[in-house]
Amino acid sequence: MRIFATTSRYVQGAGALDELGRHCAVLGERAFVVTDADMARLLGSRVEASFKAAQLAATVEVFPGEITHAAIAELAEQAQAFGAAMIVGLGGGKALDTAKGVALRLGVRAVSVPTIASNDGPASAAIAVYDEHHIMQDILQLPRNPELVLVDTQVIANAPVRFLRAGIGDAISKRFEAEACSHAGAHTLLGTPASLTGLVAAQACYDIIRKHGAGAIRAVQERRVDEDLEALVEATVLLSTISFENGGLSLAHALARGFSYLERAQGTLHGDHVAYGLLVQLVMEHRASSFIEELRGFYHELGLPTQLADFGLTSPTPEEIRDLAEKSMVSPSALRFAPPVDASQLERAIIEVERMNANMG
Numbered sequence: 001m002r003i004f005a006t007t008s009r010y011v012q013g014a015g016a017l018d019e020l021g022r023h024c025a026v027l028g029e030r031a032f033v034v035t036d037a038d039m040a041r042l043l044g045s046r047v048e049a050s051f052k053a054a055q056l057a058a059t060v061e062v063f064p065g066e067i068t069h070a071a072i073a074e075l076a077e078q079a080q081a082f083g084a085a086m087i088v089g090l091g092g093g094k095a096l097d098t099a100k101g102v103a104l105r106l107g108v109r110a111v112s113v114p115t116i117a118s119n120d121g122p123a124s125a126a127i128a129v130y131d132e133h134h135i136m137q138d139i140l141q142l143p144r145n146p147e148l149v150l151v152d153t154q155v156i157a158n159a160p161v162r163f164l165r166a167g168i169g170d171a172i173s174k175r176f177e178a179e180a181c182s183h184a185g186a187h188t189l190l191g192t193p194a195s196l197t198g199l200v201a202a203q204a205c206y207d208i209i210r211k212h213g214a215g216a217i218r219a220v221q222e223r224r225v226d227e228d229l230e231a232l233v234e235a236t237v238l239l240s241t242i243s244f245e246n247g248g249l250s251l252a253h254a255l256a257r258g259f260s261y262l263e264r265a266q267g268t269l270h271g272d273h274v275a276y277g278l279l280v281q282l283v284m285e286h287r288a289s290s291f292i293e294e295l296r297g298f299y300h301e302l303g304l305p306t307q308l309a310d311f312g313l314t315s316p317t318p319e320e321i322r323d324l325a326e327k328s329m330v331s332p333s334a335l336r337f338a339p340p341v342d343a344s345q346l347e348r349a350i351i352e353v354e355r356m357n358a359n360m361g
């Protein structure tokens with residue numbers, strides 16, 4: 001058995017935001033938009049205008065900040081009172097996941113409009129729910145992926161470059177994670193072995209990042225859209241999601257889970273954790289040091305993290321390293337690797353990754 005799942009429609013380009021209403025019109029007549037205060041101020045009127053032009057009723061609601069079960073329940077009540085046929089998330093990961101959570105609760109369609117490209121969430125059916133201490137509490141799943149993902153690349157180009165960089169970190173691992181997951185005979189989040197389409201997407205995602213990553217970073221630093229950025233965004237927002245949902249995750253994402261428990265790494269981005277986690281995974285795979293060094297060179301070119309100090313953990317203590325290794329084992333992705341790993345092996349691999357930086361002097 002194999003299952004392939006993805007978003008029904010993906011729209012990307014400079015100025016795409018003005019087309020949002022038109023693309024939503026096939027989904028129903030009433031749109032409930034969930035966003036944060038900054039995006040409401042910056043883009044709210046444009047979004048409203050696009051719905052109006054498409055003759056849809058829309059309301060823009062500002063969500064409280066952290067995505068908790070309570071926040072979702074409250075917004076769901078408002079959306080139901082509004083008679084929403086679809087819930088549109090506009091903003092970063094939290095706004096998008098909150099919107100998906102509301103859609104799940106009401107059984108209506110979800111639409112993602114990411115304003116940063118920092119992770120693989122927008123096109124995904126997964127919803128990460130946190131507690132008040134920013135610790136991931138639950139991963140909920142929509143019964144279907146968001147019906148529409150719309151990315152305005154000019155909006156992405158206007159956002160701080162660190163978000164684009166994190167999105168690259170979250171995506172660059174996918175080829176290796178899908179391979180490791182398949183090698184272990186493990187299943188994807190869909191509960192089946194990887195589909196060929198998922199594996200091909202993961203490889204393509206990696207190739208596009210290697211070809212267009214550096215150029216895309218430069219484009220965003222200059223707040224302009226070019227072919228490098230268009231290619232890169234398609235890889236990190238669409239292919240990256242197709243890869244992990246249909247190809248599977250492994251140790252790089254297990255490490256990312258571990259990072260969320262580290263006191264000194266608070267406020268650092270998921271995609272950066274994954275990028276570091278990939279280096280640990282490659283050590284666990286016994287990759288040739290020349291291979292890892294070449295990839296580390298690419299990390300340096302893009303400004304991706306290669307050591308714990310890049311997350312604020314200067315001179316990491318043995319306890320912090322052990323903690324990272326042990327907390328990573330909490331993730332189900334830690335089991336998607338063969339031969340089976342334990343915390344002490346991960347701990348040694350992290351120390352090895354740290355040593356590579358020391359060697360660079």
Ligand SMILES: [Zn+2]
Pocket residue numbers: 119120170253270274
């Ligand atoms: Zn991720």
